[in-house]
Amino acid sequence: MGSISGDSSIDWDHDSSAHEEKIFVSVRLRPMNERELGRNDVSDWECINNTTIIFKNSLQERSMYPAAYTFDRVFGSDSLTREVYEEAAKKIALSVLSGMNSTIFAYGQTSSGKTYTMAGITEYTIEDIYDYIDNHREREFVLKFSAMEIYNESVKDLLSTDGTPLRLLDDPERGTVVEKLTEVTLRDLNHLKELLSISQRQIGETTLNEMSSRSHQIQRLSIDSEACEYFGALNSSKLTASVNFVDLAGSERASQTLSAGTRLKEGCHINRSLLTLGTVIRKLSKGRNGHIPYRDSKLTRILQNSLGGNAKTAIICTMSPAHSHVEQSRNTLLFASCAKQVSTNAQVNVVMSEKALVKQLQKELARLENELRNLSSLANSCDSAAALKEKEQLIEKMDKEIRELTYQRDQAQSHIENMLKSGGEYQASKSWVDMNGQEKGSWRDEYPASEASEIIDPFRFDGASITSHFSERYEGANSRRIEDQFAENSEEQFLSDETSPRLYIDKYFGPDPCQGWEKIGQETSKSLDDSCKEVQCIEIDFTKGNTVSNVLSEQDGDLGSGKDLTSSDTDISDFSAKVSRTTTLTTMTKSLSFDGKKEPENPSPIAEDTQGKISIDEPIMSPERLSTEDDQSSKTSDSMNENDHNIQILDKDHYTKILDKNCPAKKQEVYVTELSEVSHSESVKQLVNDVGIEEAKTTKNFEKNADDEHNKSRNIMQSPSDWFTEFERQKREIVVLWNTCNTPLVHRTYFFLLFKGDPSDAVYLEVELRRLSFLKNTIHGLAKDDHFTQASSTKALNREREMLCRRMMKKYSAKERESLYKKWGIGLKTKQRRLQLCRKLWTDATDMEHIKESASIVAKLIGFKETGKSPKEMFGLSVSTQLANLSSRSWRHSLPSMM
Numbered sequence: 014m015g016s017i018s019g020d021s022s023i024d025w026d027h028d029s030s031a032h033e034e035k036i037f038v039s040v041r042l043r044p045m046n047e048r049e050l051g052r053n054d055v056s057d058w059e060c061i062n063n064t065t066i067i068f069k070n071s072l073q074e075r076s077m078y079p080a081a082y083t084f085d086r087v088f089g090s091d092s093l094t095r096e097v098y099e100e101a102a103k104k105i106a107l108s109v110l111s112g113m114n115s116t117i118f119a120y121g122q123t124s125s126g127k128t129y130t131m132a133g134i135t136e137y138t139i140e141d142i143y144d145y146i147d148n149h150r151e152r153e154f155v156l157k158f159s160a161m162e163i164y165n166e167s168v169k170d171l172l173s174t175d176g177t178p179l180r181l182l183d184d185p186e187r188g189t190v191v192e193k194l195t196e197v198t199l200r201d202l203n204h205l206k207e208l209l210s211i212s213q214r215q216i217g218e219t220t221l222n223e224m225s226s227r228s229h230q231i232q233r234l235s236i237d238s239e240a241c242e243y244f245g246a247l248n249s250s251k252l253t254a255s256v257n258f259v260d261l262a263g264s265e266r267a268s269q270t271l272s273a274g275t276r277l278k279e280g281c282h283i284n285r286s287l288l289t290l291g292t293v294i295r296k297l298s299k300g301r302n303g304h305i306p307y308r309d310s311k312l313t314r315i316l317q318n319s320l321g322g323n324a325k326t327a328i329i330c331t332m333s334p335a336h337s338h339v340e341q342s343r344n345t346l347l348f349a350s351c352a353k354q355v356s357t358n359a360q361v362n363v364v365m366s367e368k369a370l371v372k373q374l375q376k377e378l379a380r381l382e383n384e385l386r387n388l389s390s391l392a393n394s395c396d397s398a399a400a401l402k403e404k405e406q407l408i409e410k411m412d413k414e415i416r417e418l419t420y421q422r423d424q425a426q427s428h429i430e431n432m433l434k435s436g437g438e439y440q441a442s443k444s445w446v447d448m449n450g451q452e453k454g455s456w457r458d459e460y461p462a463s464e465a466s467e468i469i470d471p472f473r474f475d476g477a478s479i480t481s482h483f484s485e486r487y488e489g490a491n492s493r494r495i496e497d498q499f500a501e502n503s504e505e506q507f508l509s510d511e512t513s514p515r516l517y518i519d520k521y522f523g524p525d526p527c528q529g530w531e532k533i534g535q536e537t538s539k540s541l542d543d544s545c546k547e548v549q550c551i552e553i554d555f556t557k558g559n560t561v562s563n564v565l566s567e568q569d570g571d572l573g574s575g576k577d578l579t580s581s582d583t584d585i586s587d588f589s590a591k592v593s594r595t596t597t598l599t600t601m602t603k604s605l606s607f608d609g610k611k612e613p614e615n616p617s618p619i620a621e622d623t624q625g626k627i628s629i630d631e632p633i634m635s636p637e638r639l640s641t642e643d644d645q646s647s648k649t650s651d652s653m654n655e656n657d658h659n660i661q662i663l664d665k666d667h668y669t670k671i672l673d674k675n676c677p678a679k680k681q682e683v684y685v686t687e688l689s690e691v692s693h694s695e696s697v698k699q700l701v702n703d704v705g706i707e708e709a710k711t712t713k714n715f716e717k718n719a720d721d722e723h724n725k726s727r728n729i730m731q732s733p734s735d736w737f738t739e740f741e742r743q744k745r746e747i748v749v750l751w752n753t754c755n756t757p758l759v760h761r762t763y764f765f766l767l768f769k770g771d772p773s774d775a776v777y778l779e780v781e782l783r784r785l786s787f788l789k790n791t792i793h794g795l796a797k798d799d800h801f802t803q804a805s806s807t808k809a810l811n812r813e814r815e816m817l818c819r820r821m822m823k824k825y826s827a828k829e830r831e832s833l834y835k836k837w838g839i840g841l842k843t844k845q846r847r848l849q850l851c852r853k854l855w856t857d858a859t860d861m862e863h864i865k866e867s868a869s870i871v872a873k874l875i876g877f878k879e880t881g882k883s884p885k886e887m888f889g890l891s892v893s894t895q896l897a898n899l900s901s902r903s904w905r906h907s908l909p910s911m912m
């Protein structure tokens with residue numbers, strides 16, 4: 014038994030589109046039967062290959078008819094029915110399993126072997142079908158069998174004992190339907206075989222066939238299949254199709270069959286139906302144009318779907334090779350040839366079962382619900398998209414704000430850096446003129462941190478705090494490193510470096526008058542950081558030689574050699590002269606002799622030597638000298654105790670006396686004229702131009718304020734008699750600024766004691782006033798930042814007061830302290846009386862008596878008096894250095910006021 018060649022032959026994907034294909038036509042020759050052999054009939058036909066059959070006898074006949082016929086397959090007399098099945102029927106027959114209708118015809122003359130062949134093909138097919146079903150348990154198959162015959166143009170149900178002819182009905186979908194045809198659902202193969210055995214049609218004995226079929230028999234096996242539920246719903250649709258096994262009655266010649274009566278009648282019907290079939294085939298072979306006589310016979314009407322319809326069709330034409338049947342054989346071959354031209358359009362018949370329909374509807378519902386959810390999700394995503402867009406806009410807005418704030422921060426930082434740079438240029442000129450008049454680069458670039466201290470100017474003290482503050486906040490590590498190293502090293506250098514100006518002080522002025530101060534600095538190095546720095550930065554640039562005198566030397570050209578002050582002993586006097594000259598130039602009031610001659614009658618503390626240089630005869634306006642020269646000086650300090658006699662403030666009369674004494678009116682006029690010339694000299698102008706517009710801008714406020722003050726001062730000081738008034742005004746202003754700037758008390762005391770009313774003090778006043786004005790402006794600019802002044806300087810001040818407090822016990826006796834407590838309104842029994850006192854020092858800038866007493870106390874506490882030197886003497890050179898350290902820039906700042 015053959016088997017279906019796997020699933021390859023079955024396409025479960027239900028391509029329902031029609032596939033046009035030709036009817037498969039094959040020819041089978043039966044062997045010569047005994048009767049034929051007995052009359053020595055010859056075989057006219059021979060299958061020369063699988064597709065070609067030739068007529069091989071009479072030459073005459075050969076000339077009238079085709080000698081060879083080609084079909085899809087030809088089978089010789091020795092062929093087996095299985096072979097015919099396998100090669101000419103199986104594929105088409107088993108199409109029923111894939112939902113396509115199919116029909117296997119057996120066409121041929123009577124006794125040619127139609128029934129013989131079809132019986133075998135039906136058997137093989139049903140066996141293969143059941144074999145296939147057995148191998149495909151995933152689907153459920155329902156097989157139904159029906160059988161009918163068309164006998165004398167009547168349709169009879171072969172499975173019914175009732176011989177009532179069946180009507181043919183026309184169904185719009187199914188075509189011609191045999192009404193009430195018995196259709197038996199098969200249990201199994203044997204059941205089918207049983208039915209096949211009983212569904213026998215009318216037979217009759219003819220001269221050609223003892224069991225001649227006198228009717229057309231149609232056995233129909235219908236197969237419905239669908240996928241089993243437990244295998245899922247992949248193939249939930251139901252396939253329904255049927256395979257028709259059609260065993261036609263044999264065409265016959267009445268003469269040959271010698272039929273008469275019933276047989277003749279049967280023969281007539283047979284022939285008529287076969288004629289119609291032939292006509293249908295012929296017409297179909299020529300195309301579908303014109304009328305197709307399906308309805309001319311019940312056979313063609315029932316088999317309409319198989320004749321050019323939607324069923325796969327195979328026609329097996331059987332023929333006897335005997336020469337005696339040559340005419341019938343030719344007719345068969347003619348029919349076969351026509352049938353070979355007919356096409357059918359088979360298609361898969363898919364029937365939706367209710368269950369499948371429900372399933373499909375459920376599936377469709379699920380799909381629609383899914384789409385609905387997708388739409389809902391899409392709608393939600395739209396909401397999300399809107400929210401996302403909103404957030405993106407917010408982020409963009411925030412980014413914009415960040416950029417704006419960053420810009421503002423950078424601007425602020427740039428502003429601060431400019432301020433610091435400006436301050437730094439006051440500390441150390443960005444571009445200064447060296448001893449040879451050559452411009453040098455930035456001190457930050459030129460000098461390592463250890464050397465940087467050498468070029469720090471008087472502004473270094475407070476400027477250092479500011480710089481440190483902002484370096485910490487805004488500048489990079491390198492800047493902090495430099496600042497920190499500077500802060501750490503500078504004091505140490507100041508105290509121990511052999512280049513310290515103190516060495517020169519020792520050399521030229523005897524024992525270091527700052528020993529006490531140095532000692533204090535060593536003892537309270539931490540608490541006095543700020544104080545030490547201030548003093549340090551005053552003195553430290555002394556060694557640099559980058560002094561105002563040098564600058565003046567370069568500008569003036571006739572004031573000194575410009576040599577390094579450390580080079581020779583004579584240089585110090587030269588330096589001092591320059592200091593005096595500088596002072597004079599600045600204040601325009603100093604009594605000097607510019608004619609190169611001494612004026613013995615008016616011994617001045619500053620005189621020009623024989624080489625035209627100016628030397629210092631004695632310390633300028635030392636307190637001792639002041640006190641001996643003018644008793645009024647001591648009288649002005651009546652509020653001080655006896656140890657404070659050297660802390661005196663000169664009054665106007667005292668100043669006037671000194672000025673008149675040292676600087677006659679004529680000399681003053683000469684000097685003013687010379688000053689004017691100097692101020693307008695080309696070198697000075699060039700120096701002014703060197704300032705640059707941008708640099709001028711960065712210090713615009715400072716310049717404006719300072720210059721305003723200076724102009725005011727200059728105007729007032731056009732008359733020497735007004736100098737003292739201006740001096741006092743500036744001094745009071747400085748005192749107020751000290752408070753504003755939280756200047757360390759030591760610094761205040763030092764400078765306050767420095768101001769003695771000598772005209773040379775004017776330069777100190779100016780320096781300090783400018784410095785404070787700068788600091789005030791700077792602090793004012795920083796006040797909005799983080800209350801720098803309160804946060805930083807106030808703390809330093811408190812530390813300084815605590816330091817001073819600790820020295821109270823050592824410097825003041827119990828009696829003296831008690832006296833101070835009473836004077837300062839501090840209860841004798843209150844706690845921390847010393848600290849209370851120190852906290853009151855320098856607090857009332859409007860009360861000059863308070864200031865004087867504060868200065869006196871601080872001076873005593875830090876040992877100013879113990880050196881035996883006056884503060885001015887002690888710091889005279891330092892202050893000169895302070896002037897000297899006025900960078901070209903700071904010097905230039907003073908120029909506009911002189912031009």
Ligand SMILES: Nc1ncnc2c1ncn2[C@@H]1O[C@H](COP(=O)(O)OP(=O)(O)OP(=O)(O)O)[C@@H](O)[C@H]1O
Nearest residue numbers: 043044123124125126127128129222225226262263
């Ligand atoms: N290929 C064959 N090999 C051997 N015997 C065959 C072959 N074909 C037919 N026969 C025999 O020939 C005889 C006639 O065959 P069969 O009845 O099948 O012819 P038929 O075409 O059906 O005739 P009818 O149209 O009259 O019914 C049978 O005895 C059958 O066994």
